[in-house]
Amino acid sequence: MSSAQPPGLDLEQVRGFLDRERPGLVGGPLDARLIEGGRSNLTYVVTDGTGRWVVRRPPLGHVLATAHDMKREHRVISALHRTAVPVPEPVLLCEDDTVTGAPFYVMEFVAGTPYRSAEQLAPLGAERTREAVLGLVDTLVDLHAVDPAEVGLADFGRPEGFLDRQLRRWGKQLAASRGRDLAGIDELHAALGRALPVSPAAAVVHGDYRLDNVLIGEDDRIKAVLDWEMSTLGDPLTDLGLLAMYSAKLDVPHSPVSTTAAAAGHPAPAELIERYAARSGRDVSSLSWYTAFAWFKLAVILEGIHYRYTLGQTVGAGFDRIGELVPVFIEHGLTTLQEG
Template sequence: MSEQNPPGLDLARLAAHLERERPGLLRGPLSAEVVQGGRSNLTYRVTDGVGRWIVRRPPLGHVLATAHDMAREHRVISALRDTPVPVPGTVLLCEDPDVLGAPFYVMEHVEGTPYRTAGQLAPLGPERTRQVVLALPETLVALHSVDPEAVGLGDFGRPEGFLERQLRRWGKQLEASRSRELAGMDELRGALGDTLPVSPAPTVVHGDFRLDNVLVDAEDQVAAVLDWEMSTLGDPLTDLGLLAMYSERQDVTDSPVSTTSTAPGHPSAAELIERYARLSGRDVSRVNWYTAFAYFKLAVILEGIHYRFTLGQTVGAGFDRIGELVPVFIDNGLTTLRKG
């Protein structure tokens, strides 16, 4: 349901800014609704009754600006506009916090569905579900084929030592939320560090590539890739490992984490990996390391959510079960890593 002023979005101030920066864009007064499903940044669907746009801004009361870099998201989406990677068109970036209380950007609205659960996929049937998911490695190959220099992203990250820095970063995140004993977590972290693979040539990486971060259109094609807040230049196989991890069936019930992999017709992780390898020509022989690393990252993220829940800093359904999932993902990470 549309609201006149949803939390974090003053529509009068937004309209005034758009009129100044993009005169003639608006045809009437604005209304907006919060788009559910985002993990951190706030997303709004805005309309003037004729056109529709998406507004993205950091969460309310955020502290670490680097974790919610609007200019970074806007830059990568703009750079990929004329490539085979499907992304929304960008309208403007505003880095002045006086307008909405934080930096934000506006992009075009793209029609499509972000499938987040097996239940949402079920009406498609097994064959359509299979085709939808098989489009993901194709989209990933398109992204990893983009020449960063050619699209102005040559300085978008520091590929040297990428995996070591990623492991350190998530290790620090773990320490920041460590409040209980987690059997196997330190073992998984140490084993990942002891078996670091040699990265292939760097590419633009999405950082959080999975089915519910893309929009699928009525023809079952990927209409747009969303949520670029973790994008950078780095090891492309980190994207593949994350996709593989989310495509493996987890031994959990009633999970608040994505359940799309349990939908009838969903391809196996092995099929998606094989398809990526065939289309990209990359060596994926160490993909188990990358998948185990994805399990480690998700375990750290979930532990952080659990820690905030114990402090009373989260509200909403499902948070009380997050802590039970962490050991499952640790065990899955260790099992995957031992496969070599």
């Protein structure tokens, strides 16, 4: 979507704010387009005809400030920009709702591609796909190697009891969107609770780490890790478990949930886990729990979407088939936990 005035962004007001706070940054009238594909916060590419920046703001009509905390996102990329983790350079944070209706922040524009499906990866070929995905693991190791205290993030989360809180949170989420019987999901939730592992030392956790949340450059290297809205201090293996889950082949024909795992050359979860262990020195012997938890979490998210679909609250194509996937995710979760 391209527009001189996209929804949720008052370009004249934003320009005025930038001129006041960073005189000389912008050289002319601003134009903007909303980047499609974002699941929560809104992302725009803004240009004055010469320079390009990215603006992030909460979704329109948002209620919970804590769920779309611009200051928090800006804080984590500001802290990580001084490390080996590739993040866009932060430019400015605006906490004044009167400028464009909600807090927002501005960061540099980074050129690159977010690969969202196996079809998108196909033109790269097997070898380049493999390198890009292995780079995802290496960047995750770099992220988890950051000392939170050294970059000013010592109070960025509550690592104590992290896994227990996560499990309870997603259990409540399931209860809130339960409109049908789901064989095995209570069994999976209970089994995860009984087998709760002891977390390693806390690290900065991305919270939604996968290939379509990074930008890959033409040299197949990661140019920027994006979408930090779920980041916190917690158990680093939750990021790895999620990555392992997204790297498993679903074997669901014409799945409405797109993954990159079926692309030629895409490394299997076991190889990604082994590479992470070798490079980080972390014990990954309980990784099956984290991967099973990721399957459970996604099953709950998909069930929530299905529940809203049954109430007529979703718009767009593919929602009618989301419900079919939930039992598949539950089964993967149970199998993964049993195999571990």
